[in-house]
Amino acid sequence: MDTTYDVAVIGGGPSGAIAAESLAKSGHSVLLVDPGNRIKPCGGAIPSRALKDFDISEDMLVSKANAARVIAPSGKTVEMRIGDIGFVGMVDRAAFDPYLRARAEKAGATRLTGKLTHMKETEDGNLLLSVEPTGEQAGREKVTLTARLVIGADGANSAVRRFMFPKSKKPPYVFAYHEIIESPKDAYANGFRGDCCDVVYDGRISPDFYGWIFPHGEQTSVGCGSAVKGHNLRTATAALRKASSLEGQRIIRREGAPLPLKPMRRWDNGKNVLLVGDAAGTVAPSSGEGIYYAMLCGQLSANAVASCLATGKSSDLKQARRRFMKDHGRIFLILGIMQSVWYRSDRFRERFVTMCADPDVQRLTWESYLNKKLVRRDPLAHIRVFFKDLGQLLRIPAGQK
Known part of the structure; x- marks a missing residue:
């Protein structure tokens, strides 16, 4: 050479x-x-536009997700469907x-x-x-x-x-850990969804970030992240697997690293x-x-x-x-503010998941994620989301952490 x-x-x-x-x-x-x-x-998610932007062969996708479920500490679940504007591609x-x-x-x-x-x-x-x-x-x-x-x-x-x-x-970072496990043979067994990404907002899983279950076809990524010292990511991931009826699935590999x-x-x-x-x-x-x-x-x-x-x-x-x-x-600025506000406690996380049920929030979220830019064509939707966001915050008692 x-x-x-x-x-x-x-x-x-x-x-x-x-x-x-x-x-x-x-x-x-x-x-x-x-x-x-x-x-x-890594959860392995990429927006559908990445295939075109970087000439990625669709053969590299192990699955496609058409929705995400956000899960609150109480167990309340909100499904956010993408619709016909694209999909989340999953890679290994x-x-x-x-x-x-x-x-x-x-x-x-x-x-x-x-x-x-x-x-x-x-x-x-x-x-x-x-x-x-x-x-x-x-x-x-x-x-x-x-x-x-x-x-x-x-x-x-x-x-x-x-x-x-x-x-x-x-840069500042959180620590991320996940386990690649065998997916259930039945893609819809015990609440598991092979076509849907689960994002879990629960302080027991992560006190400052979130946990995830991202199906990759025959395999699934289950993990969480946190910057809180002393929070055991392996224990939290095991708890997440148990709560999701995945604890019996074989572990293929374990991985961990800092995430800036x-x-x-x-x-x-x-x-x-x-x-x-x-x-x-x-x-x-x-x-x-x-x-x-x-x-x-x-x-x-x-x-x-x-x-x-x-x-x-x-x-x-x-x-x-x-x-x-x-x-x-x-x-990045908006996402950083969102994390500092809504990830601070389970009470805030509960309100955040409630807000995700709103159609305006879902549409703006998916359009921004898939297009990689803020949606500007519907300013009234942003105004509606702002006041709904403010309303959720005002419902949280002062001093709650």
């Missing part, structure tokens, strides 16, 4: 793989580094991520299965990287290589960020490094949605890096964050 590249992409998840594929297609020499042995805990990250990495390699990127162990800037302004081989190549000597630019797409615990950014520069919930104020180091995806904190607050935003970050980072390589201006790297926040910053 070569030892000098235009760009080294560290991390082969959706963000890194899309970035590597795009840059390789544009004729740049690209190295994609990924350990190849890590599956992020164990197959989806390798599919994206293979596409990057087919486009011309060089793949290296390994782990970044060291990184520094050289006197000529390039970046010197040391990679320890993993997988079938484990035990071999470390690989040393040089890149003009580096994209850090290596997750919430980004090694690129640790090496090239101050220690204080990292706020974009960093700066994604580049002002010279030659750009962070994207989880490394930059681009997971949606309130929902925890990350796959679509990760792929979008990958595309935006590829555009910014290509511009930087063409002009020699490091300031071009700022384009990725600037474009992302212009299009999605307001959505």
